[in-house]
Amino acid sequence: MWELVSGQAGPDEGRRLTMVMEQLDELYREVILDHFKNPTHSGELADAQVKAEGNNPLCGDEMAFHLRVDNGHIQQVRFRGKGCAISQAAASMFSQQLEGKTVPEVFRLIEAMKGLMQGQEPDPSLDLGDLEALAGVRKFPVRVKCAALSWNVVEQGLKEYGERSEVRRQQSDRTKSGL
Ligand code: ZN
Secondary structure, eight states, rough: HHHHHHHHHHHHHHHHHHHHHHHHHHHHHHHHHHHHHHHHSBOOOOOOOOEEEEETTTTTEEEEEEEETTTEEEEEEEEESSSSSHHHHHHHHHHHHHHHHHHHHHHHHHHHHHHTTTTTOOOSSSGGGGGGGGGGGGGHHHHHHHHHHHHHHHHHHHHHHHHHHHHHHHHHHHTTTTT
């Protein structure tokens, strides 16, 4: 796609595109550093329905997420982590997007982030907020795992939560039907 555009537009257009990317990178860097220095949603939730943790052994990043889920909505999010700036900033940016979303909406966001890391343009109807700054990370495959740690942990936690809820629902159905 990019090759096609720059090929048709000539070398000047290609250079202009490179300059734009460099400027974007500067902006991305600032957003990432700001979240790293002043993370949002840092902490723990004693009454969380979802508690999940994971690590990225390639870099030594560690991450734990607590989510309070009520009536299918993410009510509150907190995280605790250790590691590099990308992993910790990603957790802060990702947390910002979770509160108020339904569980299926969170899965949709996670798919969009996985796609973004592979160079796919996200659905324009999805608001990624500051997470868009992580698009710059995909040029560095080793750092993609740092960024992805947060949504991999939350995805795992929500899947386990979904399975537990399904088991409870089946048990209560059996009780109601007297089996
Ligand atoms: Zn890292």
